[in-house]
Each structure stands twice: as structure tokens, then as C-alpha cells.
Amino acid sequence: MIQVDMTIDAKGLSCPMPIVKAKKAIHKLQPGQVLEVQATDKGSKADMKAWAESTGHHYLGTIEEEGIFKHYIRRASESEAKNEAKFPHVIRNEELADKINDPSIIILDVREPAEFAFGHIPGALSIPLGELEERIKELPQDKTIYVVCRTGTRSSLAAQKLAEKGFSNVWNIVPGMSEWNGSLEQ
Template sequence: MIKADFMLDAKGLACPIPIVRTKKKMDELKAGQVLEVQATDKGSTADLQAWAKNTGHKYLETKIEGNILHHFLRKDGDHLLEEISAIPNISLEAFRKKVESREQPCILDVRETEEYEQAHIPGVIHIPLSEVEKRSNELNKDEEIYVICHSGKRSETAAQTMKKQGFKKLINVVPGMRDWRGEIEQ
């Protein structure tokens, strides 16, 4: 069993709050210390794995007790990954206008399957965040791709992963499906 130096209670919180609070707490830790994040959001496993990979921290494991997920992460040493260049954002209003135009933009929805099945924009490509690294070859690296999730945090993480793989025209939709008022499919 992994012994954590600190514990963060993120139970009852949904994306992006567990990641935001994890980042803040990790900033307070010393290199090598372990943080336990307790969460109830099923998507938090993929979110924290991807976040740790993109920030240079070490995702150790997740243990499940009842409906509580116990995520363990170790803060990386002084040689954290170089600062990741920002992915450009598009406002939800500007994105809605693009979707409603004749352009038919390429849209990648990175939410978990359960979220996607509840409601999604017609014609999107669905690849959950946890599968983006392995399945991004299904997309054209030179095409402009709008990446969307619930709030904009997972989509940013997915876009960072894809950028490292050579994708050139990625745009993060902020805030995402949480506030989407356009056409949907179920």
C-alpha cells in the first residue's frame, strides 16, 4: 500500500475542480512527496493520469473503496517538464457560430462515454481522454481540430497530448458542453 504524505478531499466534485485543486496542492509539495486525491467522479482517473503525464508528475495508482477513488500521485523532482506552450482557446459563442456555419469543423469530444452518450454535438468524433494518446492516429495531424469536453480542462489536456504527437492546429473549446446551447444528439 502506498503511503501518502498529504491527502486532498475532492469527493463530490466534478471536472475540472479535482484537477484544479490537485495542481494547487502539488505546487505546495516537495519533490518526491506523494499526494492522495480522494474523488467520486468516475472521470477523475483518466483526468489525473493525463494531467500527471502532461505536467511531469508520476501517477502511481488508483485504489477503489466503495464509491471513493483513492488516486496516488508523486511530485516530480526539480526537473519538471519545460513549460508547455498554450493551446489557443475559442469561446463557446464563436465555436457555436462555426458549428452552425457551412464549414463543418472537425470536432473531437474527449469526455467519457457515459457523458458523450447523454448529449453530444452532431457529427463529432468521440475519443475519451484516456484513449487520445493511442487513438489520435485516427485524426489528420494537419487538419484544424476543435477539442471539447465538459468544461475545457480535459480538452486542453487532450490537445497538449496531441500537440506532442505533431498535431498543428488544435483549438480548445471553453467552457465546453457544460454550457453548450446548440444542437445535440443523444
């Protein structure tokens, strides 16, 4: 049994809301204390891990019980904490719509497979954020990569990860699929 100092309920919420709630709650804890975030969004497992790593907090793990993901994050000390940085290279949905037929680009959709199946940008490659690390070799480093998710939060984390791995021409698409007005494939 994991000793927790605070539990928050993010059940029924999709990205970015579990992270938003976790951000607010973690600042109420002392360094070393543990936050439990309960969520039902399958993508929250990768989201919580990536967010914790990007802010210096310690992702302890996730336990799934009856469709509820219980994420455990230990608050970082002041010396360990990092300022959360939004990925600096951003492109708006409308700008991307003009580029989707360009063969020199890749549109990388980092949402969960079910989200992708219900509609995605034509030609987009599906690699969920939680699989990005193990599948990164599927992406050519010599192409421009536009990363999309539902709102721009998960894609920001993915774009950061790609940049850290040596990808030099990466863009985060905002606001993402939640407001995509272009054509869709299913």
C-alpha cells in the same frame, strides 16, 4: 500499501475540481512526497494522469475501491517540475457554433461516454481522454480539430497531447459543454 503524505477528498466533484484541488495540495508537499486524491468522477483517472505528466509530477497510478478512485501523485523536484501550460489555441463556444456544419473540421469530445451520451455537439466524435493515446490514429492530421470537454480543462490536456503527436491545427473549445448553448444530439 502506498505511503501517502497527504490525502484530499474530491469525491462528488467533476472536472476540473479534482485537478484544482490537487494543484493546491501538491504545493504543500515536499519533492518526493506522495499525494492521494480521492475522487468519484470516472474521468478523473485520465485527468490526473494527463495533469501530472503536463506538470512534471509523477503519476504513480490509480486504485479503484467501491466506486472511489484513489489517485497517487509524487511531487516533482524543482528540476523536474514544469510550468503547466494552457493550450494556446482557444476558440469560444460561440465561435465554434458557426463552424459545426463545416465538413473540413472534426469536433472531438474527450468527456467520458456517459457525459457524451447525455448530450453532445452534433457530429462530434467521442474519444475519452483516457483512450486518446491508443485511438489517435482515428483522427486525420489534415483536418482542423476542435477539442471539447465540460469546462475546457480536460480538452486543453487533450489538445496538448494532439499537438505533441504532430497535429498542427488543433483548438481547445472554452468554456465547453458546461455553457454550450448550441444544438445537442443524444
